[in-house]
Amino acid sequence: MNSTGNTILVTGSTSGIGLGLALRLHKAGNTIIIAGRRKALLDKIVSEHPGIESVLLDVCDPHSIQRTSEALAVSHPNLNVLINNAGIMQWEDLTEPKNLSTAEAIVTTNLLGTIRMVYAFIPQLIKQPSATIINVSSALAFVPLPATPTYSATKAAVHSFTQSLRVQLEASPVEVIELAPPGVRTTLLGQENDEHAMPLDEFLDEIFELFEISPTPQELIVERAKPLRFAEASGSHNEILNMLAGYKPPAE
Structure with a gap:
């Protein structure tokens, strides 16, 4: 992926990793379109960062995705x-049977949202001289966090989907990259102050170092995520899984 001169759409970009990527890519000389469901928050970000554009988009709604594309x-x-x-x-x-609706919402957002976005935007991307799809999975795609089973499962599915997508687009101008973060200090699962999570700026620094590699690696894996990414190959999968099994939700 070229580091500058692109026109980039970033979903889930009103906070956390998405917003961090958007701001740094904008600073690098790219046209950035942030996407999210809350217009007031989109407008606030656009007003604070001149040059960034926004679009209302709900990745849970196939009609919203199609309209946006x-x-x-x-x-x-x-x-x-x-x-x-x-x-x-x-x-x-x-x-707890009541948690089924939570699981269904996670699948709709994380997995179906990604798949629907790819289907909707490939016709435009494939027409470009050079294009890129970056799917954000997670280090938990490779060793699950048992307390977040559906999240971990959707990210494993995103990893698998991304591999197949890369093969199918191999002869096209579209490169396919997977970004698999470790735990990062964002609002996701309330990790803002989690001392075990990676500071957002440190994560972004390392990711943008990987972006500078030519050609861009097919998987963007920071050092903190490597133990999980390569757990199966290193024989440490069960050890790490047992460690993660001790990570429990905070008491209500």
Whole structure:
């Protein structure tokens, strides 16, 4: 992926990793379109960062995705990078039937949202001389956090989907990249002050060092995420899984 001169759509970009990526990519000389469901928050970010654009988008709604893809094909025909970052993460007790609706919402957002975005935007991306799809998975795609089973499962599915997408687009101008973060200090699951999570700026610094590698690695894995990413190969999967099993939701 070229580091500058792109037109980039970032979903889930009103906070956390998505907003961090958007701001740094904008500073690097790219046209950035942030996307989210809350217009007031989008407007606030745009007003604070002149040059950034926004679009209302709900990745849980296939009609919203289709409308957005059709509108951007007209307003931004040079759009050549899609970053599928939108996602939700919730604690789940699988013995409680009431949590099924939570699980279904996670699947709709994290997995179906990513798949629907890819289907909607490939027709535009494939027309570009050079284009990129970045799907954000998680280190938990490789060793699950048992207290967040559906989140971990959706990220494993995003990893698998991204591999297949890369193979299918191999002969096209579209490169496919997976970004698999470790725990990062964001509002996701209330990790803002979690001393075990990676500071957001440190995470972004390392990711942008990886962006500078040519060609861009197919998987963007920071050092903190490598123990989980390569747990199966190193033989440490069960050890790490048992460690993560001790990580419990905070008492209400």
